[in-house]
Amino acid sequence: xxxxxxxxxxxxxxxxxxxxxxxxxxxxxxxxxxxxxxxxxxxxxxxxxxxxxxxxxxxxxxxxxxxxxxxxxxxxxxxxxxxxxxxxxxxxxxxxxxxxxxxxxxxxxxxxxxxxxxxxxxxxxxxxxxxxxxxxxxxxxxxxxxxxxxxxxxxxxxxxxxxxxxxxxxxxxxxxxxxxxxxxxxxxxxxxxxxxxxxxxxxxxxxxxxxxxxxxxxxxxxxxxxxxxxxxxxxxxxxxxxxxxxxxxxxxxxxxxxxxxxxxxxxxxxxxxxxxxxxxxxxxxxxxxxxxxxxxxxxxxxxxxxxxxxxxxxxxxxxxxxxxxxxxxxxxxxxxxxxxxxxxxxxxxxxxxxxxxxxxxxxxxx
Amino acid sequence: xxxxxxxxxxxxxxxxxxxxxxxxxxxxxxxxxxxxxxxxxxxxxxxxxxxxxxxxxxxxxxxxxxxxxxxxxxxxxxxxxxxxxxxxxxxxxxxxxxxxxxxxxxxxxxxxxxxxxxxxxxxxxxxxxxxxxxxxxxxxxxxxxxxxxxxxxxxxxxxxxxxxxxxxxxxxxxxxxxxxxxxxxxxxxxxxxxxxxxxxxxxxxxxxxxxxxxxxxxxxxxxxxxxxxxxxxxxxxxxxxxxxxxxxxxxxxxxxxxxxxxxxxxxxxxxxxxxxxxxxxxxxxxxxxxxxxxxxxxxxx
Ligand SMILES: Nc1ncnc2c1ncn2[C@@H]1O[C@H](COP(=O)(O)OP(=O)(O)OP(=O)(O)O)[C@@H](O)[C@H]1O
Ligand SMILES: [Mg+2]
Numbered sequence: 131x132x133x134x135x136x137x138x139x140x141x142x143x144x145x146x147x148x149x150x151x152x153x154x155x156x157x158x159x160x161x162x163x164x165x166x167x168x169x170x171x172x173x174x175x176x177x178x179x180x181x182x183x184x185x186x187x188x189x190x191x192x193x194x195x196x197x198x199x200x201x202x203x204x205x206x207x208x209x210x211x212x213x214x215x216x217x218x219x220x221x222x223x224x225x226x227x228x229x230x231x232x233x234x235x236x237x238x239x240x241x242x243x244x245x246x247x248x249x250x251x252x253x254x255x256x257x258x259x260x261x262x263x264x265x266x267x268x269x270x271x272x273x274x275x276x277x278x279x280x281x282x283x284x285x286x287x288x289x290x291x292x293x294x295x296x297x298x299x300x301x302x303x304x305x306x307x308x309x310x311x312x313x314x315x316x317x318x319x320x321x322x323x324x325x326x327x328x329x330x331x332x333x334x335x336x337x338x339x340x341x342x343x344x345x346x347x348x349x350x351x352x353x354x355x356x357x358x359x360x361x362x363x364x365x366x367x368x369x370x371x372x373x374x375x376x377x378x379x380x381x382x383x384x385x386x387x388x389x390x391x392x393x394x395x396x397x398x399x400x401x402x403x404x405x406x407x408x409x410x411x412x413x414x415x416x417x418x419x420x421x422x423x424x425x426x427x428x429x430x431x432x433x434x435x436x437x438x439x440x441x442x443x444x445x446x447x448x449x450x451x452x453x454x455x456x457x458x459x460x461x462x463x464x465x466x467x468x469x470x471x472x473x474x475x476x477x478x479x480x481x482x483x484x485x486x487x488x489x490x491x492x493x494x495x496x
Numbered sequence: 497x498x499x500x501x502x503x504x505x506x507x508x509x510x511x512x513x514x515x516x517x518x519x520x521x522x523x524x525x526x527x528x529x530x531x532x533x534x535x536x537x538x539x540x541x542x543x544x545x546x547x548x549x550x551x552x553x554x555x556x557x558x559x560x561x562x563x564x565x566x567x568x569x570x571x572x573x574x575x576x577x578x579x580x581x582x583x584x585x586x587x588x589x590x591x592x593x594x595x596x597x598x599x600x601x602x603x604x605x606x607x608x609x610x611x612x613x614x615x616x617x618x619x620x621x622x623x624x625x626x627x628x629x630x631x632x633x634x635x636x637x638x639x640x641x642x643x644x645x646x647x648x649x650x651x652x653x654x655x656x657x658x659x660x661x662x663x664x665x666x667x668x669x670x671x672x673x674x675x676x677x678x679x680x681x682x683x684x685x686x687x688x689x690x691x692x693x694x695x696x697x698x699x700x701x702x703x704x705x706x707x708x709x710x711x712x713x714x715x716x717x718x719x720x721x722x723x724x725x726x727x728x729x730x731x732x733x734x735x736x737x738x739x740x741x742x743x744x745x746x747x748x749x750x751x752x753x754x755x756x757x758x759x760x761x762x763x764x765x766x767x768x769x770x771x772x773x774x775x776x777x778x779x780x781x782x783x784x785x786x787x788x789x790x791x792x793x794x795x796x797x
Contacts, residue, residue: 189694209697222695226713235709236699287700 134198135291135323136163136186141195143181143347155181157347158195163325163340168317170326172334173344174370179327180219182344183293186325187216200290210239215284219295219327221276223268229279230255230264236287254282257316274305285316291323298333310336331371335359343367361404365494368416373451375422375462377415381407381493389493391415394458400434401491414494421490422464424452424476425483432485438462440480450474454484528773535766543760553767573751577771580748583662583737584730587669588677591726592719594670595677599718600711602678603685614682617675625672629739632668633659636740660742668736673729677722684718685711720786724779732772748772 143156155178163169171179184190186197188209197204204212215236223232230251237247255261258278268276277297284292294313298306314337317324328334334341335355343350343358343366351363362368365376379393389403391413401415428435438454441461450468455461462484466475476482502508535553538546560570602613620628635641636658646652658664688711696706712719734749741747746754748768755765 187698189698209694210700210702214698216695216698218691218695220691222689222691224692224695224710235696235701239700239702239705283699 134162135165135167135200136325137198137201138162138182138186139196139198141182141185141197142193143178143185143190144193147193155347156185159344159347159349160195161342161349161352163323165323166321168314168324168326168337168339170328170334170338170341171344172328172331172341172370174329176346177344178347179329179344180295183216183295183325183327186291187214187293188212213290215287215289215292217277217280217284217292217294217297219297219299221268221280223276223279223283225268228265228267229260229271232268232279233282233286235283240287250286254286257285258282258312273300274309277301277309281313281316285320285322288320289322291325292317294324294326296327296329298328299330306333313337335371343370345370361492362416362494365414365416368494373419373463375417375419376494377417377460379413379415381409381411381413384409388488389413391493394460397456397458397460399491400488401493402489404493407493415491416494417462417486417491419451419463419465421486422462423485424454424464424466425485426476426480428483429485433488434491435483435485437481438484440476440478440482443474443476443478445474452476454482456484531766531769535763535770537763539761539763541760543762545762550763553761553763556764557767557771573768576746576751577748579662579745580731581775583665583669583747584727586666587673587730588723588727590666590670591674591677592723595674595722596681596719599678599681599685602682603688610686614679617678620675625735626739629668629672629735632664632671632736632740636664636667659740660744662741662745664740665737665745665747668740669730669733672733672736673726676725676729680721680725681715681718684715684721688714717786720783724783727779728776731775 138159138161140158140160141156142154142158145153145155159178159182171182173179181190185192186199188204188207188211192205199212199214224235227235233254234247234251237250242250251264252261255264258281260275260278260282263271263275268279271279277300281294281297297313298309301309310333313324313326326334326337335358338355340352340354341358342352345366351358351367353361358367359371362371368374369376377391377393377399379391379399381389382392382398383390384403384407387403389401389407391399391401393399393415399415407413423429423432428437436456438456438461440452441455442453444451448467449465452464452466453461454464464484468474502511534545536549536551538548538550538552540546555567557573558569559567560572562568598617602610602617605613633640637643638655638659642658643652643656646656692710692714693706696710701709731747732749732752733747734753737745737747737750738753741750748771752765752768752772755761755768759765
């Protein structure tokens with residue numbers, strides 16, 4: 131077990147306690163972030179991600195629980211006494227200083243010798259490919275450039291932990307994808323623990339070693355990107371990450387690791403058993419669209435095959451999203467690639483075969 | 497479009513601004529020109545001027561005739577000018593030291609409270625300055641609010657002689673113009689992005705360094721504006737110097753007022769005013785410079 135760089139133990143945060151409307155932003159959150167880990171906090175707006183970062187950085191005080199930084203309780207430490215730097219969502223660059231002065235700010239406060247400040251600033255600026263703009267003011271930079279300066283400024287004092295609050299949210303898609311790779315590479319090179327906040331699931335999946343999915347001040351699930359994507363513990367996580375088909379029904383039989391469910395009035399689906407379920411339980415079945423194969427005639431290689439009718443098509447360029455009406459009030463989302471000539475394989479109202487393997491359909495806990 | 501209007505847009509803009517230029521011309525340039533002309537004329541002992549050119553008023557600033565009619569250096573007026581600057585700078589510095597924390601405190605209040613505080617700051621302006629300055633005589637003067645209890649308690653056994661001192665003038669000036677310091681500083685602090693303070697503390701700044709490295713540089717335009725707004729009326733003030741300085745410790749403003757009123761030396765008063773005006777212009781140029789720098793920072797934001 132590698133040394134934990136941040137230990138969050140049963141932390142709660144209540145804003146405006148004792149007032150008319152106290153806000154419970156975090157509710158007994160516990161998590162442990164390993165050294166050198168790229169850890170992501172993922173969740174919808176208002177779920178408490180920023181609050182957790184601000185508690186770690188020291189801008190807010192916990193209402194309950196404790197936070198340990200490399201084994202040390204940090205409640206009594208000012209933000210300036212924590213070896214933690216933040217890349218703010220809004221960058222918060224100092225407008226009256228040049229890019230180089232911004233990057234050197236932390237080093238100067240730490241009273242590093244002049245030549246070391248100069249050389250570190252140079253190194254940081256070339257790391258984020260901003261050395262040619264060292265003399266500019268932040269206001270003369272584009273959003274992406276400001277973001278790089280904010281990153282260089284936070285990295286310059288070589289903190290043990292870097293907190294990043296949705297640093298890519300203001301960038302356009304292309305730049306965001308480039309920055310993703312650069313950030314990930316930077317984290318590997320520097321070996322600094324990154325705590326990265328985002329509400330973009332693609333970003334989280336692409337960059338993280340582990341992800342904590344949050345909702346309304348609670349942690350729903352912590353795991354690697356594949357664990358989170360393939361084995362979501364509940365409907366919230368499955369829904370928040372990627373696209374999903376959900377089927378509500380009742381268990382009518384359990385046999386080894388196969389659960390048989392009745393969906394709608396008469397349809398019967400078999401799914402992989404994921405936990406302790408009993409016959410008669412109301413459950414939700416979950417199936418990723420990309421696990422479904424759509425064919426004209428029945429595909430014998432899949433465990434399950436059914437037939438359905440195409441009811442809607444959304445063309446996405448590299449693929450098309452199909453909605454297939456399975457009858458009995460059930461419809462499934464699935465995907466298919468366009469053919470070689472660019473035309474779509476199926477048209478609306480086509481009668482097609484829908485196949486999936488037993489392991490693709492899972493029972494979610496209620 | 498009317499055929500009388502000039503064709504080019506620039507010319508039309510000038511035409512549109514004509515009323516403003518006429519107003520400025522009549523109500524600013526003409527009086528200043530009259531003052532400049534008067535400063536180069538002979539005084540009429542019964543008030544007003546005699547139409548004879550003379551530089552006597554400017555000579556009088558530095559020189560005087562001794563008993564044998566020789567021109568000799570007279571430091572009297574120079575001293576008054578010097579003291580005016582000294583007292584005005586002192587009052588400005590005190591206003592800054594007292595006004596900045598007040599403005600900062602107000603900025604930290606919730607929004608609805610801020611307006612109340614700003615309103616309170618401006619309340620003194622609703623009363624005549626003369627009356628407010630008289631109040632200070634009651635506070636500082638012999639047998640006043642400060643002295644009497646101390647005398648009665650036996651802590652002091654003679655008057656503190658606080659009135660008619662430079663200190664009394666400085667207090668009066670500070671009191672008169674403190675709001676003019678608070679308001680512009682508040683205006684610039686209010687625009688300050690307080691998240692920058694968090695960024696600074698995240699980057700290992702102490703509270704003191706946050707102030708000196710982030711807050712003060714960013715609200716410098718407000719500080720400069722406040723200093724100028726206090727300094728300029730201070731240097732021309734005559735109410736506080738006359739009432740609290742007892743008319744003995746003259747300042748430029750009271751000197752000018754004296755020349756036009758009792759001394760009947762309009763040219764000399766005009767010459768002093770010209771000097772005052774130059775001081776103000778220098779101060780404003782200084783302000784324009786710093787404002788331009790601020791524009792550079794914000795204009796590109
Ligand atoms: N200073 C504050 N005072 C009162 N309530 C607050 C304060 N800051 C945040 N909250 C509340 O706490 C909850 C969590 O806020 P937080 O900023 O942590 O959300 P977030 O997950 O970062 O959201 P987003 O993705 O929109 O940034 C929200 O309901 C928010 O309204
Ligand atoms: Mg946030």
